[in-house]
Amino acid sequence: MLLHEPGRYPVAYFPIVGIPSGVLEPGEHTTRHRDLGPTSWYTVRSGEQSRQRAAWQHTELPDHAAELKGRVAFAWRAMDAFYEEDERIVGHAADNYHRIGIRRTGRHLVVRAGDRTVADSGRPLVLHESGCAPRWYVPRADIDETALTPVEGQTFCPYKGLCDYYDIGEARRAARSYRNAYREVDRIGDPVSFEPGEVDVHLDGVRLRLEPGQKVASPGVDRNLDLDETHPVGQP
Known part of the structure; x- marks a missing residue:
């Protein structure tokens, strides 16, 4: 699911149930999104590699954003690559409304x-x-x-x-x-x-x-x- 916010690049949110066990390690760091509420951050692990504060989840979503419940976003710069289908997406996700x-x-x-x-x-x-x-x-x-x-x-x-x-x-x-x-x-x-x-x-x-x-x-x-x-x- 792609989230569009004014003045920000689009961000993809993935169902947490589709993320392999052991990839996300809960951390102590939390922040608060002005529109989406409290946000918990994860360390992302893959094999011997790990990246701190590399993924996040909004934990107390307001009703207008309930579709993001149970979904996690990954920090673009913390990952080695993002893909849509078989093509690598670089820079940041494209906005279909951008002209x-x-x-x-x-x-x-x-x-x-x-x-x-x-x-x-x-x-x-x-x-x-x-x-x-x-x-x-x-x-x-x-x-x-x-x-x-x-x-x-x-x-x-x-x-x-x-x-x-x-x-x-x-x-x-x-x-x-x-x-x-x-x-x-x-x-x-x-x-x-x-x-x-x-x-x-x-x-x-x-x-x-x-x-x-x-x-x-x-x-x-x-x-x-x-x-x-x-x-x-x-x-x-």
């Missing part, structure tokens, strides 16, 4: 880091994504790529693919690019997007600011991912 739209625009976008102009384009792409502020992608031909320093550590988006990051001077992870974007969003596969909280991004002469309430917390840098794993079966 992405990409449009070409003739608006003027300029990116500066201090006195240096990093990008100047009259043909950016704008990406609209559910719950997020519009994100602007600049063709590499309109970017001074000598300003971009690739950094280690990629993240994964189940809607766009594997994301690379760049430092710009002292600004850390100030730009991003999906150079191996999924086919459905391959229009952003080469362009670069800049973080208005790290460098100065001006759109038609107006400086962009981070918009409160529209930024979803990053799931963090993914472990042990390679390009083959991030593409579903049958997709290049």
Whole structure:
């Protein structure tokens, strides 16, 4: 069963009766969910491996959430892998209600880091994504790529693919690019997007600011991912 909560990634809950004996070890750690009540945490064991606080169960569910009774969720980052049918799901579970739209625009976008102009384009792409502020992608031909320093550590988006990051001077992870974007969003596969909280991004002469309430917390840098794993079966 997939639980959707505002501002959070979808979370899968599994019937506890379907979990092999010995996998879940009750712990002393408890928390309280603001909507679902008291929550007990488990250590997850498999062979000689164990992960503390790697699964949880809501123990006193309100009537409106009774369907979650007897179900347990596993912490995404504590597990080695999640699967739907025979395909590995990476990053986090996808939300079927999540939408992405990409449009070409003739608006003027300029990116500066201090006195240096990093990008100047009259043909950016704008990406609209559910719950997020519009994100602007600049063709590499309109970017001074000598300003971009690739950094280690990629993240994964189940809607766009594997994301690379760049430092710009002292600004850390100030730009991003999906150079191996999924086919459905391959229009952003080469362009670069800049973080208005790290460098100065001006759109038609107006400086962009981070918009409160529209930024979803990053799931963090993914472990042990390679390009083959991030593409579903049958997709290049």
